[in-house]
Amino acid sequence: MQRKKISLLVLTAIVGLGTLLSGCGDQEEAKPTASNSPQSEASKSTNKMKITMFNQGTFNAAAPIPPREEDIQRQMLEKALDIDLDMMIPQAGQATTKLNTLIAGGDIPDLIFLKSRADLAQYYDQGVLADLTPYLDQFPELQKRFSSDSWEAMSYQGKTIGVPGYDNVNGMSRSFFIRNDWLKKLNMEVPTTPDELFEVMKAFTEKDPDGNGKNDTYGFIGGMNKEGNLQTYGFDSLMWMFGVNPPSAIEVKDNQPIFLFIDPKMKEALAYIHKMMAANVVDPDWVTMNTPDLLDQKLFKGKVGFMIRDARRLEPDYQQKMKEISGEVPEWIVIPPMKGPYGDQIVERKSFQGNSWAISAKADKDKITRILSMLNYLFTDKEAYPNFAYGIKGIHWDVVDGKIKNKTSELSKEMKEKYLWVDHYRMPRRGDDAEYFSFQNPKTTEAFTNNQQYVGPTLPGNLLTADPSDTLAADRTRFINESLVKFMTGKEPLSGWDNFLQTLDTKFDMQTYKETAVKQFKEAGIIK
């Protein structure tokens, strides 16, 4: 009886395992039905090449994919290159899971948009991606389309393994906003140096610039995200006046890496911010400002006189919001960054070309060439440009007096909703194309264009990839951020700076980190 039981168990187990295994083995014959249904009929023509595209570069992952008849951009691409384009839009935040599942399942998409250099290098190491070096010579225009540092970011172990994903936008999100009406009221000039800025902020705090008789205004507010990272929340912009920045900012000078977060100049930046804190110039709410939305609300309320915000907040929609919230529209203007003691005048450094288009290692020569031709068309065809960057002719843009006019901002909400999917194709747009942004307020355009001259070159530190054996990396970053905040608030006096550097070396193994950086810079040819 007992034996019978066991043999039955074994039998069921074998049957069950067999079913499981056959599920794995069948993958070649069972063709995926992943393609969108309406297209299967049209794709039977002989010469057409089917190209699957994993587009996590879309500007709106929540937008639906329309049927082919409505999708003008897709028709353009398919016609120009005689391809059958099957685009896949992963849900935001789940793109990596989806891509890994596809790759493990053997369905590597032919064209993959990757968001970071780390991903690009990792997938290449795993043999998922093709080496594009031998093909790129055929596409001189595509090579010209992106700057040499963008292409540098695509090279890994001496090979070019990707095409830059799209232009980053600089000189927009970290604009220097100041209350012009307060300046006028207090008879002050637009500040041009850190010291002048301090005087202005002090006056904003103490001299009741809004004239309501209450001591409720502040000179400045910044913040940090929930992990305690100061980047992009305002204080980092103040640090640039001294040529330094919070962690991850690494510069190379005279064949030496310079870690801008522990540079001696950082002491001065911290002293400056501490002076602001001590003079109560910084709105004490800054500790709770851990999302950009909260800082925007401060901007709308208008009780702070100087902030780092996105230039687009000058647009009428936001002005309307300010009116609803505070009853009047504060006169915000965007000013050039202040010139620091070492001559630094920086809005931000040019963003690193992290994103990229990569091609599956499974694609043959013909396919790689065809895909690169498609990217070449997408990014360099002059006539096609507005169709991808702006949207549909006659709806999103039109030719007015022989010039192309982007009308997106004039569209009604319903129309925008109807054509949301054009966001899937916007990648060719140039990062400095003011027409693309379709600003309604000429001051926004002015601020954006002016800021361009204060965008510094990309920090070489972005090329570094994390060293997997460096187990202290996260703790080290946290410690540095925490210490910077302590110095800023005065919880730790600046006399403790050397102590801080020492702790970094002894407890957080800063030396190894420095050596890794030097080694990687040498490999990349930045340090000789």
Added chain:
Amino acid sequence: MIKLTIGEKVWQVAVYTILILLSLVCLLPFLYVVAVSVTPESEVLRRGIVILPETFTFAAYKEVFISHGIGQAYKITLFRTIVGTALNVLFTVLAAYPLSKKYLPGRSPFLIFIVFTMMFSGGLIPTYLLVRSMGLLNSPWVLIIPHLISAFNLVIIKGFFEQLPAEIEESSRVDGASELQSLWRIILPLSLPVLATISLFYAVGHWNSYFDAIVYLNDSSLMPLQVVLRNILLNVATQSADSMANSGAVSQFAVQMAAVVVTTVPILIVYPFMQKHFTKGVLLGSIKG
């Protein structure tokens, strides 16, 4: 009326105060969500925390239903919840009933095989391959079929069937009922409490799940409610590289809260109805004394 001593009175007051505070702690966040969803943004920003709005607006709800395609997502979620739960319960019962019969030959190997899946699973990629080879990718049925029977729920039902006295079934057999008839007419009416419980498990699972949709579906019109909710909460549309999307007149926060209300309330409403079955089913059982 029993006279309470002072000490008891103090005790009573303290207990009530603590209970009221506790229930407020649970209720207030939800009230806040509802309040924000119907309050104009300027008021929210002016007052900070709103529980009782001064002015009402349903603009956020309009926005959620019109602009974010929640209507279509609702259809998909309702489909998977209603059809899915019905099929789940049907198949689970059909599997559990024979397995609850001790005289069934080969019962325990089957059971071991089923219980085995509760502890070990194939993982994401083998499951994906299986789903792909069954041609279920990008079909709404992928939300239902791969999880048709949950081993855990099967074991619960089987356990419940087993503790029903065999005599009831024997009596129906004497009256000439077939296996299916006695399942349908005798066993199931007695099992309402457990059926209600596992239906609720299945339904809530269907309502809340989003991961299978993300992995197996590409067509955005097939995405269930939770995927859309997630997009709204993560603010996907306005977070992308340099979206020109402007929030316009309706505040993003209000829209997010409205989306939370729209997606949570239906499943909250189900609970009281199920509650009725929990008590009734047990009390009205035919096994007496």
